[in-house]
Amino acid sequence: MQDLLNAATLGSIYLLFTLGMALAWGTIGILNFAHGATFMFSAFVAHVLSRETPLPFLAAVAISVVVGALMSVATQVLAFQQIIKRAKSQHHAELRILIGGIGVAAIPLAIAQRETKSSPFGINSDYTATVFEFAGLRLSSTALVILIAGLGIGIGLTVWLRRSRQGLALRALGVDAETSAGMGVNRQVMAIGTMAVAGALAGLAGALLTFHLSAIAPETGDQLIIKAFAIVVLGGLGSMAGAVIGSYVLAGTETLVLVAGHGTWVDAVSFGLIFLILLVRPQGLLGRKEVRRT
Amino acid sequence: MNDWYLSNIVLVQSTFTTLLLALSVQIPMRMGVFSFAGIGAYGIGGYVAAMCMVHREWTTVPAIVAGTLAAGIATFLLGLVVQRLTGLYMGMATIAFTLIVAVLAVNGGEWTGGASGLFGALGDITTGLIIGCAVVVVVLLQFTEMGGLGRRIDTVREDPELANAMGINVARYRRLSFLASGLVGGLAGALVTLLRSTITPDLVNFHLVVLALTVIVVGGSGSWIGALIGSLIFVWLPTWLVFIGEWEEIVYGVIVALAAIFLPSGVLGVAKNLWHRFRTRDERARLKAGGGTPAGETGDAGGRGLVPSVEGEA
Amino acid sequence: MRGTRIRRTVLASLAATALLSTAACGGSSSGSGGDGGIADEIKVVAVRDHTGPVAYAGLGGAKGTELAVEEINSSGFLGDGVKLVVDEVDSAGEIERASSEMTKAMSDRDVVAILGPTQGAQAASVAPLVERQKVPTIFTQSGSEGVVIGDWTFRATAPMQAYYDIAMKKLADDGVKTVSVLYNATFATFAELGEDVVPELAEENGIEIVSSDSVQSTTQDFTGQTQSIAKSDPDAVVMLLIAPQSVTALGQLRQAGYDKQVMATSVQAAGNVSAAGAAAHGLMYPVDYSTAMDHPEAQAFATAFQEKFGEEPDPYAAEGYDGTWWLARAIKASGDSSREGIQEGLTQVAEEGFTGAMGDITFEGNDMRVPGVVVQWDGTTESLTD
Numbered sequence: 005m006q007d008l009l010n011a012a013t014l015g016s017i018y019l020l021f022t023l024g025m026a027l028a029w030g031t032i033g034i035l036n037f038a039h040g041a042t043f044m045f046s047a048f049v050a051h052v053l054s055r056e057t058p059l060p061f062l063a064a065v066a067i068s069v070v071v072g073a074l075m076s077v078a079t080q081v082l083a084f085q086q087i088i089k090r091a092k093s094q095h096h097a098e099l100r101i102l103i104g105g106i107g108v109a110a111i112p113l114a115i116a117q118r119e120t121k122s123s124p125f126g127i128n129s130d131y132t133a134t135v136f137e138f139a140g141l142r143l144s145s146t147a148l149v150i151l152i153a154g155l156g157i158g159i160g161l162t163v164w165l166r167r168s169r170q171g172l173a174l175r176a177l178g179v180d181a182e183t184s185a186g187m188g189v190n191r192q193v194m195a196i197g198t199m200a201v202a203g204a205l206a207g208l209a210g211a212l213l214t215f216h217l218s219a220i221a222p223e224t225g226d227q228l229i230i231k232a233f234a235i236v237v238l239g240g241l242g243s244m245a246g247a248v249i250g251s252y253v254l255a256g257t258e259t260l261v262l263v264a265g266h267g268t269w270v271d272a273v274s275f276g277l278i279f280l281i282l283l284v285r286p287q288g289l290l291g292r293k294e295v296r297r298t
Numbered sequence: 299m300n301d302w303y304l305s306n307i308v309l310v311q312s313t314f315t316t317l318l319l320a321l322s323v324q325i326p327m328r329m330g331v332f333s334f335a336g337i338g339a340y341g342i343g344g345y346v347a348a349m350c351m352v353h354r355e356w357t358t359v360p361a362i363v364a365g366t367l368a369a370g371i372a373t374f375l376l377g378l379v380v381q382r383l384t385g386l387y388m389g390m391a392t393i394a395f396t397l398i399v400a401v402l403a404v405n406g407g408e409w410t411g412g413a414s415g416l417f418g419a420l421g422d423i424t425t426g427l428i429i430g431c432a433v434v435v436v437v438l439l440q441f442t443e444m445g446g447l448g449r450r451i452d453t454v455r456e457d458p459e460l461a462n463a464m465g466i467n468v469a470r471y472r473r474l475s476f477l478a479s480g481l482v483g484g485l486a487g488a489l490v491t492l493l494r495s496t497i498t499p500d501l502v503n504f505h506l507v508v509l510a511l512t513v514i515v516v517g518g519s520g521s522w523i524g525a526l527i528g529s530l531i532f533v534w535l536p537t538w539l540v541f542i543g544e545w546e547e548i549v550y551g552v553i554v555a556l557a558a559i560f561l562p563s564g565v566l567g568v569a570k571n572l573w574h575r576f577r578t579r580d581e582r583a584r585l586k587a588g589g590g591t592p593a594g595e596t597g598d599a600g601g602r603g604l605v606p607s608v609e610g611e612a
Numbered sequence: 613m614r615g616t617r618i619r620r621t622v623l624a625s626l627a628a629t630a631l632l633s634t635a636a637c638g639g640s641s642s643g644s645g646g647d648g649g650i651a652d653e654i655k656v657v658a659v660r661d662h663t664g665p666v667a668y669a670g671l672g673g674a675k676g677t678e679l680a681v682e683e684i685n686s687s688g689f690l691g692d693g694v695k696l697v698v699d700e701v702d703s704a705g706e707i708e709r710a711s712s713e714m715t716k717a718m719s720d721r722d723v724v725a726i727l728g729p730t731q732g733a734q735a736a737s738v739a740p741l742v743e744r745q746k747v748p749t750i751f752t753q754s755g756s757e758g759v760v761i762g763d764w765t766f767r768a769t770a771p772m773q774a775y776y777d778i779a780m781k782k783l784a785d786d787g788v789k790t791v792s793v794l795y796n797a798t799f800a801t802f803a804e805l806g807e808d809v810v811p812e813l814a815e816e817n818g819i820e821i822v823s824s825d826s827v828q829s830t831t832q833d834f835t836g837q838t839q840s841i842a843k844s845d846p847d848a849v850v851m852l853l854i855a856p857q858s859v860t861a862l863g864q865l866r867q868a869g870y871d872k873q874v875m876a877t878s879v880q881a882a883g884n885v886s887a888a889g890a891a892a893h894g895l896m897y898p899v900d901y902s903t904a905m906d907h908p909e910a911q912a913f914a915t916a917f918q919e920k921f922g923e924e925p926d927p928y929a930a931e932g933y934d935g936t937w938w939l940a941r942a943i944k945a946s947g948d949s950s951r952e953g954i955q956e957g958l959t960q961v962a963e964e965g966f967t968g969a970m971g972d973i974t975f976e977g978n979d980m981r982v983p984g985v986v987v988q989w990d991g992t993t994e995s996l997t998d
Contacts, residue, residue, distance in 0.1 A: 007836060010835045010839070013833075013835065014835070017833065035386070083555055083558070083559060086559045087559050090559070090560070090562055091562065092562075096562070099511075099515055099519075100558045100559075100562065101558070103512055103554060103557075103558040104555050104559060106554060107512075107550075107551045107552065107554030107555030107556075107558060108551060109551065110547055110548065110554070111547075113547070113551075114545070114548045114551065114663075115548070117547075117663065117667065118544060118663075121667050121668045121671060122664070122665050122666060122667050122668060123668055123855060123887075124855050124856035124859045124887050125887055126859070126887040126888075126889070133867060135868075135869070142839060142867075142868065142869070144867050216833075217832060217833065217863070218860050218862070218863035218864075218887060218888050218889070219856060219859040219860065219887035219888065220832075220856060221855065221856035223665055224832065224856065226504075227832065228832075230397075233390065233393075234390060234393075234394070237386060237387055238390075241386065241387075259836060262827075262836055262837070263836060267797060267826035267827045267828065267831070268401070268404055268405055268797045268798060268826055268827075269401060269405060270827075270828060271397055271398075271400075271828060271830060272398045272401035275393075275394035275397050275398055276394070276398060278390065278391075279391050279394040279395070279398075282380075282383060282387055283382075283383075283391075286383050287387065288387065305715065305716040305719045305720065306712070306716070307715055308711045308712035308715045309712055312708050404797070404798050404828075412800075412803060413797060413798050413799060413800045413802075413803040414732075414804070415733070415800070417756075417757065418761075420740045494707060494711065494737040495739075495758075496707075496733060496736045496758065498800075499798065500798070500829070501707075501733070536704070536709065546663070546704070
């Protein structure tokens with residue numbers, strides 16, 4: 005039972021991190037490889053600001069969220085939009101957006117590595133996690149926040165995308181950008197807005213995870229990116245609900261393997277599982293079905 | 299000259315092995331198959347070659363051959379299994395394959411040396427051998443870029459339905475691309491491992507995938523020449539940037555980002571563009587003087603018009 | 613179009629053939645003269661990670677070396693007006709870079725010795741080259757196999773496995789009877805410690821291992837493992853994890869309600885665990901050097917380092933310092949600053965041993981051995997435990 009709770013917490017961590025990537029990718033079609041660096045650097049800025057005086061929990065989170073949003077918007081305006089402008093079609097832009105993101109990601113990573121000499125860094129705060137015990141189960145307050153935030157935002161975003169007008173506009177952009185633009189959807193504005201939200205989510209994940217783990221290293225973001233990538237593919241491109249389900253499935257699998265005592269096989273089993281699912285459902289769990297006649 | 303060569307020998311060797319690694323991803327990409335299995339093949343080739351040398355005391359060439367073949371077969375089988383996947387789903391599945399190879403290496407106990415990996419597999423590899431292998435692969439690739447075969451491959455990539463309609467067995471081309479990428483990737487892995495005399499599980503990782511992809515996109519994804527240009531740039535960049543010292547990583551990131559923004563077809567695309575403009579300079583000057591658009595070009599600014607932008611020059 | 617393609621292929625093949633022939637001409641050359649005597653300027657190259665994931669090891673080592681060089685030159689240890697010059701080069705955490713820089717250094721005939729890479733994989737990869745080119749190379753850190761493989765490879769850091777026995781003995785002395793092991797099995801040194809060395813030592817010391825959890829380097833969250841450890845409540849926990857993992861595991865162990873002794877590794881040295889805050893109070897770990905060490909050489913080193921750099925030295929600095937002094941003693945012992953002379957000198961000094969910042973240093977072949985010390989961390993400083 006405790007394992008289930010731990011798996012849920014881990015799943016929420018993955019979900020918080022993945023949501024930003026899934027949102028941008030599923031709607032405006034931008035696979036932002038700088039997402040991991042944004043996540044890490046937002047927490048890093050909170051760390052730097054907290055060096056002299058401890059920051060309260062909410063302040064640290066707020067700083068992280070703002071930094072994350074700013075970073076993603078900057079990346080969108082300075083890099084991705086430039087690529088899209090010069091590309092002949094969305095398809096050709098995709099690969100270059102990928103590489104552009106990789107290039108951009110190196111910059112905050114290098115800065116953080118220099119400053120910390122690659123030692124782990126945390127956020128200096130008066131907040132310490134209290135541990136709740138109920139029915140024989142243990143849960144830290146940070147984990148609780150992560151659980152609520154992850155599930156809440158995940159489900160909230162899914163519903164918003166389905167029900168609201170802007171959500172509809174975003175999903176339309178994801179399906180066919182040109183036609184949507186023709187129907188009056190302001191592509192640039194929606195893109196910047198989406199990236200801002202995605203970046204804010206990255207920052208939120210950064211702060212919360214740093215509190216939960218006590219510290220992260222500059223390389224932590226890159227480790228999570230590959231998991232986020234796997235989750236989005238597993239859940240199906242374009243489906244937020246898929247990302248939610250995918251996060252918990254991945255976390256559940258990893259926890260299962262760990263509990264069974266095979267700690268060194270975790271990556272193999274999780275990626276093997278994704279591999280198998282892709283074979284059975286080539287478009288992911290809830291992805292758009294692509295018709296392919298060859 | 300000899301001194302410069304000797305002190306930079308590692309970089310020279312690295313250029314060609316990186317070329318092979320990049321080609322293992324570029325080959326399937328040219329056929330429209332978004333597969334990173336070549337990196338996994340790199341790991342398999344490296345480990346098999348090292349195992350042959352360390353456990354069975356084979357000599358260099360048989361070990362390399364064993365590594366290359368093992369990787370080729372494994373990747374071919376993988377290709378059979380995943381051939382229905384497309385785009386980023388295929389990419390993810392092949393990345394999963396690569397990461398699983400790394401985990402198998404860690405858990406391989408005595409066979410693979412576990413977490414420490416294998417060491418002491420010092421092959422008798424001269425730079426000549428590496429360049430020779432690269433030349434052979436490149437020459438073979440060149441034949442696939444020319445003439446009818448080249449056009450068929452372009453069609454398979456750009457319009458698989460049309461290709462099928464024309465009687466080209468698209469599925470067979472795709473399967474073969476897996477085999478080719480496995481062989482080339484395995485060769486790269488075997489060469490590098492026996493050259494460095496060591497291989498560890500964490501050498502087969504996502505960073506290699508990123509490196510191969512960056513090399514291809516920045517250099518130019520249409521041809522082996524692009525991969526060569528990309529390899530030259532990324533292997534020698536740290537040497538050129540050495541005066542920047544600790545800001546090297548940042549400059550590297552900026553260069554990659556700028557290349558992604560401003561060089562749509564990579565450095566190769568720019569080079570081809572310049573070459574084309576150079577070759578047609580007389581005609582363009584003449585036409586400018588006389589007015590009217592040059593023959594053979596549409597009104598497009600880049601002069602490419604309806605030609606597919608991933609290089610498939612006819 | 614076809615003609616152009618064929619022309620290009622031919623040109624490429626010709627270029628390759630040209631390169632092939634220069635490759636055939638390439639060959640290695642032996643070291644410098646070897647006519648005995650100490651040169652006025654002794655050129656040494658140091659190849660370490662100044663950037664990258666384990667930059668702190670290379671940067672610390674470089675500082676230690678810098679201090680040693682200053683002391684050696686200003687005291688005229690090698691003779692009047694003799695200068696030892698060390699060029700620092702960054703291997704940036706990559707094997708290819710390390711290989712490349714090492715090759716460059718080795719092909720420079722003026723370079724008589726190399727202070728080698730700190731990462732195990734880099735070191736193991738260049739060790740055969742060092743042997744081939746016959747350039748005496750002193751490695752620091754790089755505690756894996758395949759590094760000290762011949763007459764020309766030397767290591768100035770005792771591998772963790774070589775002195776971890778003091779940690780297990782300390783636990784036994786403190787009355788510990790049961791232990792849980794939490795270790796990173798994809799990190800070579802910890803894998804060896806966790807799977808072989810610690811179980812062996814535990815048996816020797818009458819300690820029972822009640823549970824052993826292995827994780828990967830990519831594992832970030834330890835909620836599950838720490839909770840199950842807390843449940844079984846052993847007398848102590850042996851934690852063999854890399855820096856960021858250690859911080860998380862410590863915090864989550866305390867959160868899970870476990871409040872007994874945790875024994876870690878030298879990775880935690882030099883405040884690498886300070887981000888864990890209060891959770892790390894009382895943490896113990898064996899280390900080859902600590903500012904808490906009280907023998908005169910350690911104190912002198914710490915004072916000089918503090919004076920020069922305005923900060924306290926870490927184990928990496930001590931290793932760099934002692935390693936460089938090993939080199940200086942070698943040159944003095946053989947009276948010859950050529951590559952062969954240094955190699956002879958290093959072997960000679962290794963047979964005799966010497967006292968450095970890390971205490972009474974002995975050698976097993978070309979591999980350094982130190983007494984080591986178990987220290988305790990109280991949140992800001994290390995202190996000796998006996």
